[in-house]
Amino acid sequence: MTKKLRVKTSKFIDETYKISFKFNGKTYYGYKGDTLASALLANNVHLVGRSFKYHRPRGIMTAGSEEPNAIVQLHKNTSRTEPNVRATEIEIYEGLEASSQNCWPSVNFDIGGINNFLSPLLPAGFYYKTFMWPASFWEKYEYFIRKSAGLGKSPTEPDPDIYEHKYIHCDVLIVGAGISGIMAAKIAAKNGFKTLLVDEKSYLGGSTIYQNSEHFKINNQISSSWLDKEISEIKKIKNLKIKTRTSVAAYHGYNFLLARENLTDHLPLEQRKNKIRQRLLKIRAKKVITATGSLERPLIFDNNDRPGILLSSAVEKYANFFGVACGEKNVLFTNNDSAYETAISLFQKGINIETIIDNREEIDSRLIKEAEKNNIKIYKGYTVVDTSGYKRINKISIMQLSKDGQKVVGSKISITCDCLGVSGGWTPAVHLFTQSGGKLKFRDEDQVFIPNIYSSDQISIGSCNGDFTLDEILLNIPNTLKEFLDLKKTDYENLEVKSSFNKSKRNIWLLPSDKLVGKTKPFVDYQNDATAKDIKLALREGFRSIEHVKRYTTTGMGTDQGKLGNMHALGIISETAGSKMGELGTTTFRPPYTPLTFGTIVGRNVGEYFDVFRKTPIHDWHVKNKAEFENVGQWKRAWYYPKDGENMHDAVQRESKAARDSAGILDASTLGKIDIQGSDASEFLNRVYTNAWSKLAIGKCRYGLMLNEDGMVYDDGVTTRLGENHYIMTTTTGGAATVLGKLEDYLQTEWPELDVYLTSVTDHYATVSVCGPNSKKIVSQIVPDLDFSDENFPHMSFKNAKIGKIKCRVMRISFTGEQSYEINIQANYGKSVWEKCMEAGKEFNITPYGTETMHLLRAEKGFIIVGQDTDATMTPIDLQMDWIVSKKKFDFIGKRSLYRSDTIREDRKQLVGLLTENPDEVLEEGAQIVADIKKSPVEMLGHVTSSYYSPNLKKSIALGVVRGGKKMMGQKLIIPMENKEINVTVADPVFLDRENKKLNA
Amino acid sequence: MFVINCPYCGEREQSEFKAGGEAHIVRPKQPTELSDDQWAEYLFMRKNIKGIQFERWVHTHGCRKWFNVVRDTSNDEITAVYKMGEKPPTNK
């Protein structure tokens, strides 16, 4: 470590606690309390990365979250690697490994740096202009762009850390714990408000806490000492919660804010195990106080981006807070008084400071006098016109400004330096305010945007509200908060404040140079390499809207979202275009304020918790019997049961054959079940289904089709009349929740006069479905007291029964075309009933089958699956299901739509069967159907919706929708595939047992 | 994400609710009497205004009741909630 650069001890740095870390493979040392940036600077490392477009060497520029240049990759090639971490924010810990981004092969020798010399070829909009044409070259361009662009590398391994989400409700949320936030927290909490104070830094007190100048005093104490006492006092207040390392990312409507709390990023890796790394706080606050402070502006001059050029306030913070000198020969360049605070700080710490270049000509304040007293040479009315030094600044050239500030005059003076601190004044951090919907106004005196119209219960205080001097801040806060929180008095009445800051400022957005603008590189957006020249070019090319200029030049679009340069971009646009700043507006500040990790956004919802899933009461049996599962809605459904190394096809063929030859058993518990009761239940069903329900006898079942009001098929299922005023409706597995919702909607809003009650009972019953010619023999053993004769218990009827002492409902209904019985029983008995059926069915080779076989069996019968054979454009008529649409009923949902001019078109897509010329050829579901392959362009008539090889029919069968298909029976069509054409014939969609003999066999 | 004051349960997060489109569109009593255009008017046409809108919401993850909301679609400010069947607030 270079001894000279670590200066007088700072109380924020623990010099007894030495920490080693690696940067670009080399080991360095720092102390507890250092950020990666401060530790690197103490080691005289300024060059930390390369810029995005020109690959220019870049150094640390700031000391906070606004850093555009010093973004690094942590722990490269490990599961904990993270790109785009700001060196100014990461606190060092033992074992930290960081490396530069956007440079190859190394930060010191970077091949992309050649772009710097090619820069005349890379103006604004270069990517848009060059890579747009010819379109066929895009793939090649993309390869090179992707290789040379991009910031950092994403991890390739799963994230080993734990994240979580937390909801917080409070009366008052204060964002920012600088002097304003601390005062606001004390006022709010002491007056009984449940208060939360958050700050992105690891410490409280903002920039005042390391302010050691006699020039800033509160009640006759140096401002930092006064604030220190306030902080220790608020820590004792019970209804005040303080969270540090917590950055508010987004401010949404209704005072809903998202913040990221960082819990372990400052700890050595081995101490992070089993701890939560980051927490996403979802904060709902009754009132919000934003005290987010302000960001220092850089100055825009030729070559203002070299390593060693920092914000003046950063130079001050590194000296005062971290005890680090950013250089051995420091020069400051300013247009306001802030740099003099820095100069005095450096002087007090014994750091060399000889020269200040000030844009202003006539200046006078106590700060300036003190600087002059300390023999600091001040060039008044001067500007920097150029800098030199490739990997570190070594010289600046300055010239005198003309009276109007538009030109430089006189001769050039050269000054050697290894650090240049710049200050262009301050910009209120209004990002959160604008995110909340607030409207800004432009203040001409000092050229800043400040909060104007609030759209939520919120107030901005301190420098984010444009109060930049200590006396303004301290005098305004008590009055502002009294009004905002409706208080009579605060603890801060009549504070005695001494502030030596003079507010005068000479604002020149783009400083003049002795060279033509086209020959200079005054950077406005450092991360995206957008220069003043690019902005002027965009305006010359006709762009006027600030949002368009932003996209064209990429100004303000990096990970730093232009926190530093946005104001200058606006200023240069307004000057060049001759418009007023206030009228130009600003670009939108989008959340997040600082980037969030994906881990924080996802929280605990990873792995098996990624989504909820539902299991049937028989699920364990399926698992034990090696079922493969498929997701249907949130359900895990048994898909097929492979035996002895069978693949899916073989298993499904075996299951399908067994179900028709002897007996199959299916877990149908996932079907939606809605219990419907009330004196108007029959009338209600009449209105929601297309067919008639009034005459359905008690104990009978009926299949129903439900439409949307637009006439399109929405859901289907069997409903059973259990009693005079009592039905049980089944819905599709995936449609259960939406069907219930829709029925409730109509009952509550359109037909509140109907006496009907709906209850979802899907989870209350397990459903075991046994089908096949031997199903009756099996089920009758399970329910011995029931008369299973066809006379007593015909197809489409139901019986109440008992299995042992347990009541159950047995329905004789079929989705396979085979005789079949469904036992519905209280869910917790489901598995036992299933096992009994398996036992009783042993002699009949009862075969469990899954959803795939169920689909195959119903396709043989031409039964549709809503959502597979239909989308939201199929009417019952399109499905050739005219028989289910009642002609007599006065009305039902969707009826009127069935004879709209569009729905009666004969060339609508209609459901048909498809048989392949070669019976062994199975079509692909989704394949397109055409009539004439030679026609250009080929006309698409429809597509295949369901397709299987039927082991029972020993041929390939398919369902599809074809334009005008109903009238095409027997016609030949073509399915064009990638390397062949398949000939098919349009057929009846019912392939098996059209007369339904099997149901009663 | 805003907060909705369910007339049956009180203030709850928006995520507990589902929006149901424009309010006060009554299903025609005799759809069969309507021309295609009249039926289409009911079925498809919605105002979708920027500003004060009367709309339907349902407390899906709560009491499952439908009710009406008066919301400014430009800033999500909700100025009134009222039950189904109740008259919309006037002077708004």
Ligand SMILES: [Zn+2]
């Ligand atoms: Zn409710």
